[in-house]
Amino acid sequence: MTHHEFTTPVDEAAIRALRVNDTVTLNGTLYGIRDATQIHLFDRGRKTRFDLAGHAVIHTAPNVKRVEPSPAHPAGYAPVCVGTTTSARMERFTRPLMSQYGVRMIIGKGGMLADSLAAFAELGGVYLAIVGGAAALETTWIEQIEDVDLDDLNPESLWRFRVKGFGPLLVAMDSHGTSLYTGLKAAAAGRRAAALASLGVK
Amino acid sequence: MDVDLKRVEEAAKELYIRALKILPPDIKSGIAALARSETDATARTILGTMIRNIGVAEERDNLLCQDTGIPIYNVTIGRGVNLDGYALKQAIRTGCERATREYPLRSSVVHPVTRANEHSSCGRGIPVINIDFSDIEGSLAIEMIPKGSGSENSSWLKMAIPAEGVDAIKTFVVDCVLESGGKSCPPTIVGVGVGGTADLCVHLAKLAATRPLGSHCDDPEGAALEQALSAAVNQLGVGPQGLGGDATAFAVHVETAATHITMNPVAVNMQCHSARRARATFTAGGIEYGF
Numbered sequence: 001m002t003h004h005e006f007t008t009p010v011d012e013a014a015i016r017a018l019r020v021n022d023t024v025t026l027n028g029t030l031y032g033i034r035d036a037t038q039i040h041l042f043d044r045g046r047k048t049r050f051d052l053a054g055h056a057v058i059h060t061a062p063n064v065k066r067v068e069p070s071p072a073h074p075a076g077y078a079p080v081c082v083g084t085t086t087s088a089r090m091e092r093f094t095r096p097l098m099s100q101y102g103v104r105m106i107i108g109k110g111g112m113l114a115d116s117l118a119a120f121a122e123l124g125g126v127y128l129a130i131v132g133g134a135a136a137l138e139t140t141w142i143e144q145i146e147d148v149d150l151d152d153l154n155p156e157s158l159w160r161f162r163v164k165g166f167g168p169l170l171v172a173m174d175s176h177g178t179s180l181y182t183g184l185k186a187a188a189a190g191r192r193a194a195a196l197a198s199l200g201v202k
Numbered sequence: 203m204d205v206d207l208k209r210v211e212e213a214a215k216e217l218y219i220r221a222l223k224i225l226p227p228d229i230k231s232g233i234a235a236l237a238r239s240e241t242d243a244t245a246r247t248i249l250g251t252m253i254r255n256i257g258v259a260e261e262r263d264n265l266l267c268q269d270t271g272i273p274i275y276n277v278t279i280g281r282g283v284n285l286d287g288y289a290l291k292q293a294i295r296t297g298c299e300r301a302t303r304e305y306p307l308r309s310s311v312v313h314p315v316t317r318a319n320e321h322s323s324c325g326r327g328i329p330v331i332n333i334d335f336s337d338i339e340g341s342l343a344i345e346m347i348p349k350g351s352g353s354e355n356s357s358w359l360k361m362a363i364p365a366e367g368v369d370a371i372k373t374f375v376v377d378c379v380l381e382s383g384g385k386s387c388p389p390t391i392v393g394v395g396v397g398g399t400a401d402l403c404v405h406l407a408k409l410a411a412t413r414p415l416g417s418h419c420d421d422p423e424g425a426a427l428e429q430a431l432s433a434a435v436n437q438l439g440v441g442p443q444g445l446g447g448d449a450t451a452f453a454v455h456v457e458t459a460a461t462h463i464t465m466n467p468v469a470v471n472m473q474c475h476s477a478r479r480a481r482a483t484f485t486a487g488g489i490e491y492g493f
Contacts, residue, residue, distance in 0.1 A: 021244075036317065063268055063308040080306070083268025086352040086385045110352070110384035110444055131251040132352060132387040132443060133476040135268040136259035154319075155308045170244070172445065181384065184446045188380055188438045195434040199372040 003168065009054025012124040015104050018171045020178045024128055025167030029146070030107075032060040032159030034085065037150060038093040041158075042100075048149045048158050053102030056128070059085045059109070061155040064145065075160075077145045082161070083135025086110045087127070095119040111172060111181035120175045127173035129180075141166040203340040203486050205285040207293040210344070213482040213489060214297025217346035218273060218323075219305055221480035222265045225256055226493035228415040229452075229477045236389055236442075236449040245447025249389075252442070252475055267476045270307045271348035273298050273329035274412075280341035291331050294344070298322075298329045310351070342484040347412050353474040356386035359404055362466040371396055371468045372431065375454065378470040379435045384444015387474035391415070392435060392451050395469040396424065398459035407471035410455035412479060414493070417455070424456040431456070442475070452477075 001021045006014065008028040018024065031052055040046045063080040067073045087108030094116035097103040104125050106112070109132030120126060130138065147160040173179040233256070237249040259266045275294050279285070302309050302323040309321045311328050323329065336343075358378050362370035375394055382390070393411025395403040410419075419425045431454035441447025452475075461467060483490045 060268065061308065061310075063265060063270065063306070065306055081265040081268050081308075085269070086355065086387075088385055089355075109387065129443065129445065131248050131255070133267045133269075133350075133474060134251050134255035136262060136264045136266055137251065137255040139264060140258060140262075154321075155310075170445070180445060184439070184441070184444065185380075185383060187446075188383075188440050191438050192376060192380060195376050195437045196373060198437065199376075199430055199434050201369045201372050 015124050016175050018126050018174055020171050020174050020180050022171040023168035027164055030161045030163045031057045033057045034061045034156040036153045036156035037158050042096050054104050056105035057103050058107040059087050075145045075148045079142050081135050082139045082142050084109050084130045084132055087112050098123040098125050117173055117179050121177050124175050128169035129172035130169055203283050207289050211293040211297040214294040215301040217480045217482055218301040221346045221348050221478045232415045232452045240448050242447035244445055245441045248442040269350040270310045271350045273323050274347040276332045276345040278334050278336050278343040280336050280338035282340050283342050299324050340486055345481045347479045350474050353386040353472040356382040356472040359469045364466050374468050375431050386472040389449040389475050390451050391473040392454040393471040394456045396458045397461035402459055403467040403469040406457035407469040410457040411471045411473040413455050415452055419456045421458045424458040428454055428456045
């Protein structure tokens with residue numbers, strides 16, 4: 001249970017050093033992606049001009065305010081409330097995000113599934129769990145919306161945030177084949193019979 | 203009592219923003235109580251972060267969660283209230299749209315086929331506007347619920363049969379909580395509808411999921427189910443965010459309706475830990491905001 005401070009991008013060795021129950025705090029660049037972003041990238045042949053190699057992506061679609069572009073708001077957007085959405089819907093995009101774009105970290109809530117865990121092991125990636133619904137706090141870790149791509153999908157654009165002290169995030173799936181969710185789900189399923197017995201279910 | 207629909211429009215706007223920013227006191231106490239009794243270290247940290255987030259949202263006057271949800275307005279019209287019902291619905295819709303454009307809020311609402319977003323939090327049939335009536339003299343109440351998708355995607359209906367009995371209801375609820383895992387942003391309020399038609403059953407589950415903590419089903423059979431199921435689902439160890447622990451659900455809430463001799467329907471609709479709602483009550487004396 002070690003804490004790691006990362007400035008993005010990071011290399012494969014840094015990711016391979018992470019184990020479940022470690023914590024990570026990010027500084028630097030963070031990309032925001034969502035369902036529509038990835039449907040357009042991987043199902044509809046669109047491309048991004050951003051270089052995601054070695055970076056973290058967060059499952060998000062933020063509340064933003066349009067403002068005049070300025071040094072403080074180079075993309076013409078000010079963050080209002082930036083949070084995190086449920087990751088499992090985007091399960092099938094983990095592998096192409098890693099193999100085609102070199103993404104190393106996925107930040108989300110609720111966990112991802114077996115194919116993501118396999119991709120993390122094969123390609124060197126991790127899933128970092130954030131507390132869902134804690135967006136007011138999360139927004140204080142966002143310094144700036146630096147840039148945005150695929151903005152016709154707004155709010156599901158591809159966002160480039162600059163972050164400071166983004167975390168601590170919990171390593172919930174690592175590159176060594178371990179997922180906290182798998183173990184906990186099995187344990188919970190194992191308590192099903194006792195719960196039903198307590199309800200008098202025959 | 204005559205109702206000025208311009209004030210209803212303003213209230214519909216204000217309610218959406220208030221609901222997104224201020225968590226009801228029963229939910230705040232509920233999270234604090236779960237944090238006090240939690241025995242798992244990771245779960246305690248997560249619950250602590252949720253409590254910290256409520257404080258940050260209040261200090262910075264910001265939204266609690268990024269998910270502005272699907273807007274739902276529950277309207278309860280008392281006796282002796284004179285209004286144009288069609289215009290009332292228009293006023294609510296306009297208020298919802300204004301909140302989104304003027305604040306601005308993220309519009310989370312898209313066409314179900316084209317996925318086009320009108321950036322107004324409105325669309326075909328949205329916002330959901332439910333109209334009911336009460337025997338309270340001279341009162342118009344509007345409750346606003348921004349229903350987040352993480353929990354709304356954890357929704358199920360089972361048309362069980364009479365031969366499966368109440369056991370089918372209990373088993374279904376436990377299995378839905380297991381299936382939902384961390385996806386519904388636990389600790390949750392597990393809303394359960396029992397009886398009715400298929401659509402009424404699901405609606406009852408939503409009413410149950412969005413009821414204040416500490417409230418009970420007014421059908422004694424439903425209240426007994428609530429108590430038993432609340433204890434049972436919290437034995438599962440799903441925990442906050444599905445990362446293990448005691449605090450899987452604040453409570454299981456049940457609403458019931460009579461059903462057909464051949465039917466035994468049960469529905470589950472979850473509400474996340476950011477169980478947001480806001481209420482405006484119009485009387486002859488003015489508008490009062492609350493929860």
